[in-house]
Each structure stands twice: as structure tokens, then as C-alpha cells.
Amino acid sequence: MTMIKWLKFPSLGDSRGSLVALESSEIVPFNIKRVYYLFDTKDNVTRGNHAHKKLKQVMLCIKGSCTVSLDNGFSRECVNLNSPINGILVEGLIWREMSNFTKDCILLVIASENYDESDYIRDYNEFKKSI
Ligand code: T46
Numbered sequence: 387m388t389m390i391k392w393l394k395f396p397s398l399g400d401s402r403g404s405l406v407a408l409e410s411s412e413i414v415p416f417n418i419k420r421v422y423y424l425f426d427t428k429d430n431v432t433r434g435n436h437a438h439k440k441l442k443q444v445m446l447c448i449k450g451s452c453t454v455s456l457d458n459g460f461s462r463e464c465v466n467l468n469s470p471i472n473g474i475l476v477e478g479l480i481w482r483e484m485s486n487f488t489k490d491c492i493l494l495v496i497a498s499e500n501y502d503e504s505d506y507i508r509d510y511n512e513f514k515k516s517i
Pocket residue numbers: 420422424433434435443482484495501
């Protein structure tokens with residue numbers, strides 16, 4: 387079964403342009419506690435390289451694009467995020483890495499929990515043991 391859980395965000399567009407509203411509902415399937423975004427990422431940088439114990443996230447590129455690699459300890463899948471109306475839901479024990487950021491990339495992350503360093507697994511061997 388694929389780890390890539392696509393979400394499509396309805397665009398409330400009219401003749402003036404487009405608008406996407408993300409609320410805790412069926413669109414974002416958890417209560418939103420935090421929003422953060424990665425931008426101005428330098429060339430050839432890989433970010434992430436960790437798993438979360440409890441955190442659920444929705445990720446989308448509101449500008450530019452990047453590659454997200456998801457690894458459940460048995461297999462790995464990559465997805466290209468390149469649209470402000472399509473994102474992915476990442477939940478469960480998944481090792482994630484983000485790479486191939488375009489210069490203009492803004493990766494928006496909507497999260498189910500406040501920042502908590504103890505929710506991170508930053509060591510791949512520890513991640514494998516946790517599965
Ligand atoms: C994730 C990917 C997509 C905070 O103080 N508060 C926060 O809410 C966040 C997200 C980070 N930080 C601090 C912790 C580090 O000192 O910011 C610094 C950089 O964080 P980190 O190295 O974890 O950044 P990434 O890009 O590797 O990972 C981040 C998120 O941490 C993570 O949840 O899934 O973006």
C-alpha cells in the first residue's frame with residue numbers, strides 16, 4: 387500500500403485569482419496546532435532526516451517545488467510537491483527527507499501538535515528499532 391496520501395484543496399477562485407482556505411475538517415484531518423514553512427533553502431540541501439512519534443502533518447508547496455521521500459522502514463517512496471492545491475498527509479512512524487528544493491520553494495507544513503523535540507527520532511537505526 388502506498389504511503390503517499392494526497393489531499394486536494396478546493397480553490398475558491400474567481401476572476402481576481404485563487405484562494406485556498408485550510409481548516410481543521412475533512413481537508414486537514416486533524417486539529418491544527420502549528421503552521422511553519424521552509425523557504426530560501428540552499429542548493430543541494432536535504433532537510434528532515436527524521437521521523438515523528440506522534441505528529442501528523444500536511445505538506446504542500448505554496449510556491450516552487452521539492453521532493454519528499456517517505457520511508458516506513460521497509461520501503462521508500464518519493465513524491466514531487468509542486469502545487470498550492472495538492473498536498474500530502476504524513477502520519478504514523480515515517481522517516482521523511484526533503485530535497486530538490488527550487489530556489490523559490492516555500493514548503494508549508496500544517497501540524498497537529500506544538501513543537502516538541504522529544505517527538506523526533508533523528509537517528510535512523512533508532513527509527514528502525516521503533517518499527
Ligand atoms: C518536519 C520538516 C518538514 C522550532 O523551534 N520550532 C518548530 O516548530 C520547528 C519546525 C523547528 N524548530 C527549530 C528546531 C531546530 O533548531 O528549528 C530548527 C530547525 O528544525 P529542523 O532541523 O527540525 O528542520 P527540518 O527542516 O529538518 O524539519 C522541519 C520540522 O522540524 C519537521 O517537523 O517534518 O520540517
